[in-house]
Amino acid sequence: MRQTCNSDGGVGSTENVKARGITIFSIFVDTPTAAPNPETKLLADFKKDTHLSKVYLAGREYLNEEGQTSVSPLIGKIMQQICTDPTLCPEYPSSVGLPEFTRRATELVLGRDCHAIVENRVLGVQTVGCTGAVRLGAELLKHWYNVRGVWCGPVYLSSPCDDSLAGIFEAAGIQDVRRYRYWDTEQRGVCVQKMMEDLEMAPEQSVIVLSASAHCPTGSDLSQKHWRLLTQLMVRCRFFPFFLLPAQGLCHGDFEQDAWPVRLCASLGMELLCAQSFSHSFGLYGERVGHLLCVLKQSSTLLAVQSQAEKQVRALWSRPSVGGARVVATVLSNPAHHVEWQEGVKSMVERGILVRERLREKLRLLGCPGSWDHLIQQGGLYCCTGLNVQQVEFLEKRRHIYLHPNGCLNVSAINSRNLDYVAESIHLALTSVF
Amino acid sequence: MSIFAEVPQAPPVAVFKLTADFREDTHAQKVNLGVGAYRTDDCLPWVLPVVKKVEKMIVEDNSLNHEYLPILGLPELRSAASKVALGDDSPAIKDGRVGAVQALGGTGALRIGAEFLRRWYNGTNNTATPVYVSAPTWENHNAVFSDAGFKDIRPYHYWDGAKKGLDVTGIMDDLENAPEHSIFVLHACAHNPTGTDPTPDEWKTIAEVMKRRKLFVFFDSAYQGFASGSLDKDAWAIRYFVSEGFELLCAQSFSKNFGLYNERVGNLTVVAQDKDNLARVLSQMEKIVRTTWSNPPSQGARIVAITLNNPDLFIEWKGNVKTMADRVLLMRDQLKDKLIALGTPGTWDHITQQIGMFSFTGLNPKQVQYMIKEKHVYLMASGRINMCGLTSKNIDYVAESIHETVSKVQ
Numbered sequence: 001m002r003q004t005c006n007s008d009g010g011v012g013s014t015e016n017v018k019a020r021g022i023t024i025f026s027i028f029v030d031t032p033t034a035a036p037n038p039e040t041k042l043l044a045d046f047k048k049d050t051h052l053s054k055v056y057l058a059g060r061e062y063l064n065e066e067g068q069t070s071v072s073p074l075i076g077k078i079m080q081q082i083c084t085d086p087t088l089c090p091e092y093p094s095s096v097g098l099p100e101f102t103r104r105a106t107e108l109v110l111g112r113d114c115h116a117i118v119e120n121r122v123l124g125v126q127t128v129g130c131t132g133a134v135r136l137g138a139e140l141l142k143h144w145y146n147v148r149g150v151w152c153g154p155v156y157l158s159s160p161c162d163d164s165l166a167g168i169f170e171a172a173g174i175q176d177v178r179r180y181r182y183w184d185t186e187q188r189g190v191c192v193q194k195m196m197e198d199l200e201m202a203p204e205q206s207v208i209v210l211s212a213s214a215h216c217p218t219g220s221d222l223s224q225k226h227w228r229l230l231t232q233l234m235v236r237c238r239f240f241p242f243f244l245l246p247a248q249g250l251c252h253g254d255f256e257q258d259a260w261p262v263r264l265c266a267s268l269g270m271e272l273l274c275a276q277s278f279s280h281s282f283g284l285y286g287e288r289v290g291h292l293l294c295v296l297k298q299s300s301t302l303l304a305v306q307s308q309a310e311k312q313v314r315a316l317w318s319r320p321s322v323g324g325a326r327v328v329a330t331v332l333s334n335p336a337h338h339v340e341w342q343e344g345v346k347s348m349v350e351r352g353i354l355v356r357e358r359l360r361e362k363l364r365l366l367g368c369p370g371s372w373d374h375l376i377q378q379g380g381l382y383c384c385t386g387l388n389v390q391q392v393e394f395l396e397k398r399r400h401i402y403l404h405p406n407g408c409l410n411v412s413a414i415n416s417r418n419l420d421y422v423a424e425s426i427h428l429a430l431t432s433v434f
Numbered sequence: 435m436s437i438f439a440e441v442p443q444a445p446p447v448a449v450f451k452l453t454a455d456f457r458e459d460t461h462a463q464k465v466n467l468g469v470g471a472y473r474t475d476d477c478l479p480w481v482l483p484v485v486k487k488v489e490k491m492i493v494e495d496n497s498l499n500h501e502y503l504p505i506l507g508l509p510e511l512r513s514a515a516s517k518v519a520l521g522d523d524s525p526a527i528k529d530g531r532v533g534a535v536q537a538l539g540g541t542g543a544l545r546i547g548a549e550f551l552r553r554w555y556n557g558t559n560n561t562a563t564p565v566y567v568s569a570p571t572w573e574n575h576n577a578v579f580s581d582a583g584f585k586d587i588r589p590y591h592y593w594d595g596a597k598k599g600l601d602v603t604g605i606m607d608d609l610e611n612a613p614e615h616s617i618f619v620l621h622a623c624a625h626n627p628t629g630t631d632p633t634p635d636e637w638k639t640i641a642e643v644m645k646r647r648k649l650f651v652f653f654d655s656a657y658q659g660f661a662s663g664s665l666d667k668d669a670w671a672i673r674y675f676v677s678e679g680f681e682l683l684c685a686q687s688f689s690k691n692f693g694l695y696n697e698r699v700g701n702l703t704v705v706a707q708d709k710d711n712l713a714r715v716l717s718q719m720e721k722i723v724r725t726t727w728s729n730p731p732s733q734g735a736r737i738v739a740i741t742l743n744n745p746d747l748f749i750e751w752k753g754n755v756k757t758m759a760d761r762v763l764l765m766r767d768q769l770k771d772k773l774i775a776l777g778t779p780g781t782w783d784h785i786t787q788q789i790g791m792f793s794f795t796g797l798n799p800k801q802v803q804y805m806i807k808e809k810h811v812y813l814m815a816s817g818r819i820n821m822c823g824l825t826s827k828n829i830d831y832v833a834e835s836i837h838e839t840v841s842k843v844q
Contacts, residue, residue, distance in 0.1 A: 027555065
């Protein structure tokens with residue numbers, strides 16, 4: 001009979017358990033340890049690092065100049081108001097969330113005058129963050145893409161992409177997850193040609209996951225010209241676009257421009273899904289304010305699709321949490337608040353652009369090899385430096401600067417206190433490691 | 435052509451439809467005994483005073499940020515919630531073999547637990563492991579386990595309609611005949627929808643059989659404190675099973691006992707044999723959470739964590755919970771008394787013998803229809819009523835309606 005061995009050699013509870021005549025196997029004895037989340041491990045290593053100049057550039061949150069996450073005074077004030085509002089009652093929200101929130105979230109992406117909205121062909125579902133939106137979208141596709149046939153993918157993700165994406169589709173039961181080439185290390189930009197080549201080879205009914213703007217983790221986006229080419233391809237090949245829009249407004253400082261590819265597809269009469277998050281643009285990460293947008297071809301299918309979305313939600317998290325969504329809805333419904341909020345987002349973008357420019361300038365002054373134009377061509381929270389795995393490791397081990405293994409970093413984590421050190425370190429990495 | 439063109443309409447959820455019908459009803463004396471949420475005697479939702487206090491503290495605390503919580507959730511919530519379920523002096527907690535995952539309400543906790551079990555219990559990805567849910571049970575149990583991938587979800591006998599009580603023989607038969615390693619979803623207290631719980635002796639017998647037959651224990655604990663007014667009493671079954679050496683999962687909800695329905699505060703407590711097993715289980719659960727909602731929401735978690743971890747606030751909270759439980763108990767007493775005073779045919783002891791938010795009245799579907807159509811008193815087709823829907827203002831009308839219904843309709 002196999003013995004379970006306590007890792008500290010203690011006998012404690014195992015003895016008690018034995019005394020009661022139960023088998024000493026744990027029923028979990030065969031459960032293996034899951035591979036640690038790479039992000040978690042990196043952060044843990046950073047926390048253990050005692051070096052005074054250490055810098056963490058691999059985080060998912062927007063940091064201000066002081067290196068902190070923050071919410072604007074406006075948001076703070078609204079949260080106070082909501083807290084003391086006697087008319088708000090703690091009832092279960094509907095499974096699809098707060099109507100005012102979904103309405104505003106939908107309008108923000110598509111524009112209020114979008115035909116699809118006017119024709120009542122749009123479903124909006126409040127979700128638990130962007131992850132919840134992707135998961136719900138994946139579940140809807142898995143269950144309902146082509147009721148007649150048996151659809152089980154493939155789903156195409158960009159290479160690279162957020163490292164949790166593949167797992168989400170797999171968790172929804174879609175095992176066939178493939179990649180299309182996206183980031184070209186040589187060109188330090190999007191390899192549009194290769195991307196199109198890969199997609200031309202994809203089977204009909206493929207779902208293509210696309211970053212509408214501020215691609216995570218590279219920060220490199222397609223041009224409008226390339227978006228037009230891509231949408232033509234998608235229509236021709238009968239692909240289904242699934243957009244990711246986790247930081248609308250934070251790429252160009254312009255909400256319309258950041259959502260342009262989604263609006264383009266909608267204007268072409270395409271069906272699509274779009275996973276949104278308000279974490280970055282409101283600084284409300286903990287509150288998990290997400291939204292899944294579904295644009296349908298026919299309004300006649302709306303109620304049925306909504307009912308199936310509700311059914312999926314009920315078995316996942318039943319209903320979303322309202323706190324954060326209320327704040328977002330309050331801001332988006334009030335013209336004055338809306339303007340103030342947009343201004344706040346613009347200043348976050350301006351700071352990001354400034355950081356990128358200053359970093360590029362510093363690298364130029366240091367005589368860093370290669371072109372660094374891509375730093376300012378990219379937009380949003382992330383930037384792909386083009387550093388290789390060895391160079392990234394050098395930065396971590398020798399300079400105590402933590403990047404994603406793929407060379408991508410969070411631009412907002414760079415500030416006037418660490419910019420010089422980061423620039424010098426990148427220079428060192430490039431000139432001493434190949 | 436839309437890819438969704440042939441998507442069928444999902445069947446409506448009975449309890450939501452009931453509430454929708456109630457809303458449209460214009461009758462002056464209409465009463466909603468369907469929805470599963472607490473109501474005050476003025477038939478309003480209740481923000482617990484302690485919750486209001488703590489919310490204010492949170493909003494005024496400038497040191498609190500809005501960053502992502504860890505994937506497994508707020509540590510102070512997880513440990514405090516498990517302590518509430520297992521007891522402050524739980525030996526299992528002292529042994530370091532209790533862990534937890536913060537989840538989106540009780541549903542989220544059930545889902546994470548179900549996903550884990552489907553992947554790692556009784557083999558790897560064994561979707562054929564039978565999952566037993568009580569007959570009847572909360573209708574979402576089926577959906578959660580089914581969507582998690584389990585193919586064989588079966589009822590176990592529970593409610594005896596003839597005697598209006600627990601079908602003990604039926605439960606025991608099902609436990610004896612279930613394939614080894616089957617998963618059983620047990621309601622920790624205040625069974626939904628019958629309000630009928632096993633007695634301590636009955637729990638002991640259930641535990642003995644489950645141990646012998648190697649059945650897996652998955653508690654659903656949505657009403658701790660709300661049922662009897664005592665947290666410890668309502669957790670007796672969970673604690674007994676843990677003391678008997680069971681490894682188990684317990685899905686906890688703080689929706690009802692904190693009135694935080696819309697902030698989705700739940701906790702999946704994991705009791706494993708030792709630290710090592712616990713760590714491996716939690717590592718797999720973390721992976722599952724990462725692909726479901728990534729990080730749980732912070733607002734409600736903070737309210738619960740602050741309350742549970744502060745001795746004064748904890749006492750205040752227990753008082754608030756008792757207030758709710760006491761009102762329910764009062765309504766039970768009064769309803770039974772009024773039915774007896776009216777001379778309503780049948781026996782009505784079950785109203786006060788049952789516990790928690792719900793009562794299985796014993797009304798049959800025809801009688802339920804009469805109640806709804808003729809008396810504008812809304813209850814579930816199963817005869818389930820939410821005691822919280824009763825108030826001092828409507829209890830006479832409801833009692834008279836039941837009396838009339840039972841007398842006229844068979």
